[in-house]
Amino acid sequence: PLNLTGRGALTKSDILCLQGGYPAILPQAKDGQQVTLIDRRTWTSRTTMENKLRCIFYIGFVLAQDEKAQTEGVFIVIILLTPRLQGWDPQWLKYGWKFARTAIPVKAKPLGVCLLPKSGDQSLFQGMFSSFVASLVQGGFPINRATMLVEEEESKIRDSLLAAGLTLEGIPTSLGGEYQMEATLQWV
Numbered sequence: 001p002l003n004l005t006g007r008g009a010l011t012k013s014d015i016l017c018l019q020g021g022y023p024a025i026l027p028q029a030k031d032g033q034q035v036t037l038i039d040r041r042t043w044t045s046r047t048t049m050e051n052k053l054r055c056i057f058y059i060g061f062v063l064a065q066d067e068k069a070q071t072e073g074v075f076i077v078i079i080l081l082t083p084r085l086q087g088w089d090p091q092w093l094k095y096g097w098k099f100a101r102t103a104i105p106v107k108a109k110p111l112g113v114c115l116l117p118k119s120g121d122q123s124l125f126q127g128m129f130s131s132f133v134a135s136l137v138q139g140g141f142p143i144n145r146a147t148m149l150v151e152e153e154e155s156k157i158r159d160s161l162l163a164a165g166l167t168l169e170g171i172p173t174s175l176g177g178e179y180q181m182e183a184t185l186q187w188v
Contacts, residue, residue, distance in 0.1 A: 027170035033157025035075040060104030073107035
């Protein structure tokens with residue numbers, strides 16, 4: 001069974017991954033749409049690709065219980081870049097998008113978030129942006145459903161997320177909102 005006992009399809013490592021907030025279900029958007037967060041900062045040193053995929057599948061399973069998630073979509077807030085979070089595996093992301101598109105019965109609406117360093121080389125962002133878009137296309141994902149939010153200040157990221165329909169209570173504190181990641185433990 002797909003449950004959180006550690007004796008079903010999810011392993012104890014998967015459950016630890018979910019409890020750590022990868023991925024996390026956030027409070028619903030203003031219009032009632034589901035919101036989930038993909039934040040690589042919550043990975044542990046033991047998080048494997050298999051853990052990530054099983055956790056994404058589990059979250060997709062939970063979200064798919066809401067008919068609106070299947071018909072109108074789910075916001076997927078993806079933290080791509082912050083001053084302390086750089087680099088990623090583009091192959092993993094391409095595979096992840098293909099998996100999400102074909103195995104999870106929800107309509108995904110990716111919101112890529114890049115919080116740029118206030119100074120320094122902007123080429124890192126250019127590489128991340130190009131890689132993110134390429135992974136969507138290679139994974140067969142409709143690029144017109146993706147949005148990129150690129151700012152140098154948390155408050156501007158927060159304002160952009162609010163304009164996209166998220167609530168202040170549903171935006172993580174690391175992006176200028178009020179959602180405490182510890183709240184993840186309430187639903188896991």
